[in-house]
Amino acid sequence: MRDTLESILLQVSQNADIDKGELSIASRLIINSVCEGLTISRAGIWLYDDAMSLIKCQLLIDQGNHLDSESLALTRKEFPHYFKALDTERSIAANDALTHAATFEFAEVYLTPLGIASMLDVPIRHRGKMIGIICCEHQGEMRQWHEDEIVFAASLADLYGRAVSANERAVYEAKLIEANQTLEDNVKQRTLELEKTLQTLKTAQEKLVESEKMAALGNLVAGIAHEVNTPLGIALTSVTNCRDEVNAIHRDFEAQRLSEQSFKEFTQHCAQGLDLAEASLTRAAQLIQDFKRTSADQTSLEVETFNLDDYIPRICNPLKPMLKKEGIRLELDITPDLVIETCPGTIAQIITNLISNAQRHAFSESRDNTTPQIEKRVVVTCKHTPSGIALSVSDNGKGIPLAMHKKVFEPFFTTARDKGGTGLGLNILYNLVTQKLNGEITLTSQDNQGTTVGILIPAT
Incomplete structure (x- = not known):
């Protein structure tokens, strides 16, 4: 291969744009390099559809007409000889494109109107499968495609396959980043929802615990109220009786009927009554004290x-x-x-x-x-x-x-x-x-x- 072609090919293979994942930039770099190396003004990238029933132009650069894109599609039905040649997955070097067995079908509709005399189509492969071609079109007089030129164009087609792989990786990475971001957003949202739910459950639990405390204290109050009434009732009866005895002894004293025996009976009776009242009140006070401590502890x-x-x-x-x-x-x-x-x-x-x-x-x-x-x-x-x-x-x-x-x-x-x-x-x-x-x-x-x-x- 000529030094010029090798130099161009080396520059393209070392260019970072091939592996950045931006396929449009890599495509222009490769087609411009094709035009430079083969000294042609018109070249393009054509890709198969999924059924391989047609090839569609993805990028066409025509430096003579200042054209860098054109929406064209060639179908297998319209150009069967051309697609039969493509099916061999080999390079098509049509020195005389008007009469070549693979390209003669384009003579009236494409070659003659554009002044294309020779064509060189090299296959683009990705992961071992042919996905399209780089079409090199020479305008003017017919030319002979040399072996080193065919190898040069085929090498650039391989570099396009590398660029396609880089583009796929970039797309996958972008999708993965998007998926991770979506996942992070979902996790944050779920976390917030769980935190709210946990806070609600915690509040509900605290209310239930408090409710159970109040229920237990309610049982205590019911029992205490009944139990305290008994000693208080006894104490009240005893004190009332003592007061009646005091009134009676006071009347006897005023009427000068108070005897030593009746005074002794009075003191004895009052002492018993006061002892009973004291014991009852002590019992009530103890119940109240225990209840206060228990209710205070539970809160x-x-x-x-x-x-x-x-x-x-x-x-x-x-x-x-x-x-x-x-x-x-x-x-x-x-x-x-x-x-x-x-x-x-x-x-x-x-x-x-x-x-x-x-x-x-x-x-x-x-x-x-x-x-x-x-x-x-x-x-x-x-x-x-x-x-x-x-x-x-x-x-x-x-x-x-x-x-x-x-x-x-x-x-x-x-x-x-x-x-x-x-x-x-x-x-x-x-x-x-x-x-x-x-x-x-x-x-x-x-x-x-x-x-x-x-x-x-x-x-x-």
């Missing part, structure tokens, strides 16, 4: 170090009236000097919920007729173990069927919906134990053999 989230054998009885004390009304005896079995560092309000809510749950459900229906009636009992046990503090609330009620064990801690599961049950109590309890206290919760129960809810929590 507090502060972590404290406290003694469970002192704290649990004060939690349970306000619950006794509620249980007493149902004929249920409350028993406590707590290891002495059992110290824990945690949130007392959570402990108070857990114990209150468990005892209230046992009161509402364990004895809500009579046991089967074959089982003797027994004393209703709820037992609160708290002990120290190597793994932490083990707290449990047990009852000797009707029990829970084995099939329901996996469901009792699920939200909205309840067997007492017709009685106003929401099915949230044990679910909130489960979340408090596992999330707030980092503990574990278990359920042990069988039909007619009672229920035990066990809780294991860290000591700190």
Whole structure:
């Protein structure tokens, strides 16, 4: 190959525009190089359609007529000899294009009007498949296409195939970038939606926990109101009686009928009445104090170090009236000097919920007729173990069927919906134990053999 052609070919192969992916720029570079190397003024790139039934001009440069594009298409039906030659996928070197077996069909409609005497068509291949041709057209006198010129044109056609590959990569990369951007946008949108949903769920959970707290405190208030009225009534009766005795002794004194014996009886009677009033008022004050501490703890989230054998009885004390009304005896079995560092309000809510749950459900229906009636009992046990503090609330009620064990801690599961049950109590309890206290919760129960809810929590 002549040095001139080799130089042009080297320059084109090293040009960055071939591999940038901008096919239009690469196409013009190649066609201009064809025209320069072959000293022609007219050349173009023609590509097959998918069915290979026609070739269409993608770029045509005619330097003589200052034309750099032209929309032309050649069909297999109109030019069968030309397409038969193309099917061989070899270069077509038509020195005399007007008479050559592959190009004579163009004589009247294309060659003669444009003054084209010779044609050189070289195949463009991409990934081993012929996708089109570079058509080199010599105007004027006929010329002989030399071998090095055919190789030169074929090499430029191969470079066009390389440019097509670069263009495909660029298109794929652009699509990938677009897809990634779309994916990122979708992820951001989904993330925002999830954050909103989580915030909504968190708010709903907080409301449910607060609602359950209020329900537990409502049970306490109902029991306390009844229980406090009893000692207050006794104290009021005793004080009223003492006042009557004071009025009577005052009348005897004014009438000078007061004797030593009647004064002794008066003091003895008043002392007994005042002792009874004091005991009743002390009992009422203790109930109110325990209720205030329990209700205050259930609305507090502060972590404290406290003694469970002192704290649990004060939690349970306000619950006794509620249980007493149902004929249920409350028993406590707590290891002495059992110290824990945690949130007392959570402990108070857990114990209150468990005892209230046992009161509402364990004895809500009579046991089967074959089982003797027994004393209703709820037992609160708290002990120290190597793994932490083990707290449990047990009852000797009707029990829970084995099939329901996996469901009792699920939200909205309840067997007492017709009685106003929401099915949230044990679910909130489960979340408090596992999330707030980092503990574990278990359920042990069988039909007619009672229920035990066990809780294991860290000591700190």
